[in-house]
Amino acid sequence: MTEYSRLKTSRSAAIKATLDYPVIDTDVHTNDFTPAIEEYIAHYGGAQLVDALRKAESSRLNSKSNGKDWYQQTPEERQYNRTIRSPWWARVTRNTLDLATYTLPxxxxxxxxxxxxxxxxxxxNNVLAPTGAGPEHRQALQRAVNHYHADLYRKxxxxxxxxxxxxxxxxxxxxxxxxxxxxxxGxxxxxxxxxxxxxxxxxxxxYPADQFPEIAKYASYIDFYGLDSEYDYDPFWAKVVELGVPVTTHxxxxxxxxxxxxxxxxxxHIGHFADGxxxxxxxxxxxxxxRRFPGLRVAMLEGGSDWGAHVYIHLVDRFSKRSLEGLQNYxxxxxxxxxxxELFERYGSEFPxxxxxxxxxxxxxxxxSSFARHSRVPVGEELEDFGAAGIKTIEDIRDRWVNSFFFGSESDDRTIAAAFNDKANPLGVKINAIYSSDVGHWDVPDxxxxxxxxxxxxxxxxxxxxxxxSYVFANPYKxxxxxxxDFFKGTAIESKVNNIEVPQLVTA
Structure with a gap:
């Protein structure tokens, strides 16, 4: 087992030895051992739940048209159906030690x-696969998958x-x-x-979906839970804050x-996590x-952190033009x-x-001609796009963007510089970039x-x-x-942070 000669002698381990603070990795991907999780789920909910998982995983991983995925179609079929090219070879394989590492806790x-x-x-990697299952299986399957992972990693x-x-x-x-x-x-x-x-x-x-499935496939929109949703998700966000749960998404x-x-x-692929x-x-x-849940903490992973700074800057810039006061210019x-x-009388000779x-x-x-279209008087919050967010000052934008959101950046992502550019970021703040190695995916061969x-x-x-x-410790810790x-109570981190000052909320 010569591969193990690297154990604890890596370049990263050498750098870690020089640090006087812990390193927190917010994004590690693991592989499930299929026979084990399927056996667990079968015991949990029967063979039909296993079938539901297999179908959900297949649906999640493959873009299909006429029952065939991209790799099963001819070039002509891909063009005819406009079948989107899906990922391939997305896991570490040649590095056998790492392949085993991501599978064996x-x-x-x-x-x-x-x-x-x-x-x-x-x-x-399949923690959210159940979301692709039908409504009759989705909730039971998600619960079974969570139960399996909780049991597997508890020790x-x-x-x-x-x-x-x-x-x-x-x-x-x-x-x-x-x-x-x-x-x-737990x-x-x-x-x-x-x-x-x-x-x-x-x-x-x-065009009901059961009669026109192809139309239903495309006649859709995405509900992002906060704006224009057909459901009120406030009870969920309230439960998140009540239970003290940090929320993540990829x-x-x-x-x-x-x-x-x-x-x-x-x-x-390039930039798609940032856009989503x-x-x-x-x-x-x-x-x-x-605004309604200032204690909510959300981390968006794999997309980098430069877009967090980009949006923050543009929120401030736009607010200066589209606030209630600024709107009066229009x-x-x-x-x-x-x-x-009078100006036309003096200078309008070209237009008799x-x-x-x-x-x-x-x-x-x-x-x-746009006058009639753009001069209708909006009612209430329709007058200002920043109304529901309750923005009165740019400090409000800082508090409801910078404090609430954290941005997962991979280790070699040089665009992280934008997050820490307090000269460009309004009010001199730094965006909450957090260390997200993304090991387990093709982005990280070792x-x-x-x-x-x-x-x-x-x-x-x-x-x-x-x-x-801030990147590898303070921001993840925050x-x-x-x-x-109490997140780190009883963990290896608890004893290592007693004498380390960690900045909390960004304030004036």
Whole structure:
């Protein structure tokens, strides 16, 4: 077993030995051993539940048309059906030690020192597979999968915690599963889909899904739970805060406009987690969820953190133009018809037609054909897009974006510099970038590399040593403990943070 000669001697382990604070990895992916989980689920709910899992996994992993996935279709069929190119070879394979590590809990636990981590949050690759099952099986299957993972990793809980998959099809279903996962299984982190695809009712009523399945497949929209949802998800967010659960998501956008190539997976992949998570986060912000639940902590993983800074900057910029005060610059009632008429009299010789118009007619003409369309007076919160979010000052934006959201960045992601650029970010803040190695996926061929790759960003001047500490320790620690102050109680982290100052909320 010569491969084990690397144990505890990796470059990441050497860097870890120089740090006076722990390293918290917020995003580790593990593989389930199929015979074991299927046996568990069969015992839990019978053979039909196993069949439901297999169907849900197949549906999640493959984009199908006419019953065949991309790899079963000819080029002509892909073009005809516009079948989106799906991922392939998405797991580590040549590195056999790592392949086994992501499958065997005890081995991963043993190799954490080699990885350079003190504590890791685990995301089994099929933890949300049950969300693709039919409504008759979805809830029971999700509960069985969560139960399996809780039992499998319980004895390693001093350094590992596994997430609970939470279906979000309805608030009630989500509440029931969260309650069971926390109170019965002892799980501490929720992993949710960042959106739920729902039928457009006007089309579904005309073309019922059971009669027109192909139309139903495309006649849909995505419900992001916070803005324009057909359900009130506030009871779920309230339960999350009550139970002290940090919420995570890896929500992607492959298949969306611009990400629907029928031939190129990379075209569909690059940036898709950032786009999907951005849609989700903006829905919570503009829907007022982060206003109503200031204790809610949400981490969006695998998309990097630069988009968190990008949206924050643009929220502030847009608010200065589209606040109640700023909107008055575009209020057609405030156009001075007398002044406009005088200016046309003085400078309008090129337009003799204006001479036959009254002041009111001239004003409407200059405003253009869009005047009637854009001059209707909105009612209540319709007047201001920032109304539901309760934004009165840019400090409110900071409090409801920067404090509420955390952004998972992979170790070699140089765009993380934007998160820590307090000169560009309004009010001089730094965005909550959190260390998310993503080991277990194709992004990381060797699990011993990520921490060292992150330190390379310090060596190259991309981020500072203080930023590095925030990235691998302080921000992850804030994320979990602001949601649940006792999150690390009884873990290997608890004794290591007694004398370390951790900044809490971003304030003025």
């Amino acid at each position: 005890e081995l991963f636990y043993e190799r954490q020192a080699e990885q350079g981590s003190d504590y890791s949050v685990l995301f089994p 390693y809980s001093d350094r590992l915690t596994v997430v609970a998959g939470i279906p979000m099809n309805t608030p009630q279903e989500a509440i029931e599963e969260l309650d069971f996962a926390v109170k019965t299984l 799980l501490k982190v929720a992993n949710i889909p960042g959106g739920v695809k729902r039928p457009i009712k006007a089309i579904a009523d005309k 929500y992607g956008s492959q298949g969306w406009t611009g990400r629907s190539s029928i031939s190129n997976y990379m075209n569909n 998570s951005q849609a989700f986060a903006k829905a919570l912000f503009f829907g007022g969820v982060t 209020n057609p009632d405030l156009t001075n018809a007398d002044e406009l008429f 037609q204006a001479g036959s118009l009254s002041k009111e007619e001239l004003t409407k003409t200059v405003l253009g 699990l011993t590399d990520p921490l060292a790759e992150s330190w390379d960003l310090v060596r190259e001047g991309v981020i500072s040593e203080a930023d590095f500490k 994320f979990y403990t602001q949601a649940n102050p």
